[in-house]
Amino acid sequence: MKTAISEERVHILDSQSNVWSVISEIALSDNQEDAFYVCDVGDIVRKHKTWKAKLPRVEPYYAVKCNHSLAVLEVLSTLGTGFDCASKGEIEKVLSLDVRPDRIIFALPTKPASHIRHAASVGVSRMTFDNETELHKLKKLYPNAEMVIRIRSDATDAQFILGRKFGCDPETEAPELLRLAKSLGINVIGVSFHVGSGCREPEAFQRAISSSRYIFDYATSLGYNFHVLDIGGGYPGEHGTSIDKIADVINSSLDKYFPDPSVEIIAEPGTFYVCSAYTLACNIHSIRNVTETDAETGNTKTRKMYYINDGVFGSFNCIISCDNHVVVPIPLKDYTGSKYHPSSIWGPTCDCVDQVVENILLPEMMVGDWLVFKDMGAYTLSIASSFNSFPIPKVHIVADKNVW
Structure with missing residues (x-):
């Protein structure tokens, strides 16, 4: 394994500093105008400790698509996690850290032929499938692959229902696919599922694990010896959330x-x-003041439109992709005692859909002031674009001295 992130790239926090103080220091430095991130490595380490304590039987294979930052991958490879990759590019990035191929699962049920050939060339043998076409492709392109059948088992309450796109029916389609795999001589080693990203129904895992047991038993009747169960993702990670209930069910x-x-x-x-x-x-x-008149009372009020230097085509892409996703701005400056006004927050591009917050009460701020957004590590940088040539924010890495 290659050395983890070098100390020159990390700001070591002491007893007098924290993430907020680092943000203030960067924001208030000379000529600082671009949006930026602060990544706390210690938070990732603490999450790993929580995972190992709450789910001792479950080995985490980090979903690279969520945030493919090299710093994140280096920290997690040092901690010993596996990796869930969805493309040859993600596989290459993980392998560049000297992660063993057997610590990777190519967990995309529908894969381009060139990506399958690449996985075969580098020895990444575990991959998922949920359809006949994939089995015939694998028979031709990678007959020695170790396949995992992905079944559909959706939570009733989740941010993203992935079963709309992936996963075969465990009772009707899965047995047929396993019979086909057996006839083709394909080595199927287990079952996978994904209850949905942002799962808010812990009991969904019980249903999915029960269905997996059925598939395991059916596979035994065909002569297979399944030994891998992949219970997918869906675990919350925002401040104030917990995986305790999900862990208890699992x-x-x-x-x-x-x-x-x-x-x-x-x-x-x-x-x-x-x-x-x-x-x-x-x-x-930029700031725009808009005067509005109440149709019933005739009273007027001023609504403020604040324009910031990141938006839905950049880090806030999650607002477009998830209808219910809400971000909460926190003014960096202390506005205690200030009067609050109806406000909206807009991104920097020329597109009218580039709205970050539609309606919120905020103090009266000035051009050059800063807004801070927490919980911005998942599906932000990994899907951000540079539309209108606005830059993707730089990431500053920090770590507590003891964690480092």
Whole structure:
């Protein structure tokens, strides 16, 4: 394994400093106008300790798509996690850290042929499937692959229902696919599922694990010896959230349906590890005052439109991709005692959909002031674009001295 992030790239926090003080120091430095992130490595380390304590049987395979920052991958590889990759590019990035190929699962059920050939060339043998076409491709391109069948088992309450795109029906489609795999001589080693990103129904894991047991037993009747169960992602990672309830359901379900310790249990956490580690600071570069008249009373009021230097085509892409996603701006400056006004926050591009916050009460701020957004580590930088050639924010890495 290659050396983790070098100390020159990390700001070591002492007893007098924290993430907020670092943000203030950067924001108030000369000529600082661009939006920027602060990534707290210690937060990632603490999350890993929590995972190992709450889910001792489950090996985390970090979902690279969530945040593919080299710093994040280096920290997690040092901690010993595996990696869930969805493309040859992600596989290459992880392998560049000297992660062993057997610590990677290519967890995309529908893969381009060139990506399958690449996985074969570098020895990444574990991958998922949920359809006949994929089995025939694998038979031709990578007959020695170790396949994991992905079943559909959606939570009733989740931010993203991934079953709309991936996962075969465990009762009707899965048995047919396993019979086909057997006839083709393909080595299937286990079952995977994903209850949905941002799962808010812990019991969904119980249903999915129960369905997986059924598939394991059916596979045995075909002569397979399944030994891998991938319980996917969906674990919350924002400040103030907990995986305790989900962990309780998973642990009790594993005890009931998979008591055999020889079965390898893995998962694909992403948001859990990185969401709260990243804090984003944005600069107000323009302000527009809009006078509105109440149709019933005739009273007028002023609504403020604040324009910041990051938006929905950049770090706030999550607002477009998830209808219910809400970000909360925190003024960096202390506005205690100030009068608050109805406000909205807009990104920097020329597109009218580039609205970060539609309606919020904020103090009267000035051009050059800063707004801070917590919980910005998941599905932000990894899907940000440079539309209108606005830059993607730089990341400043910090770590507590003891953690480092």
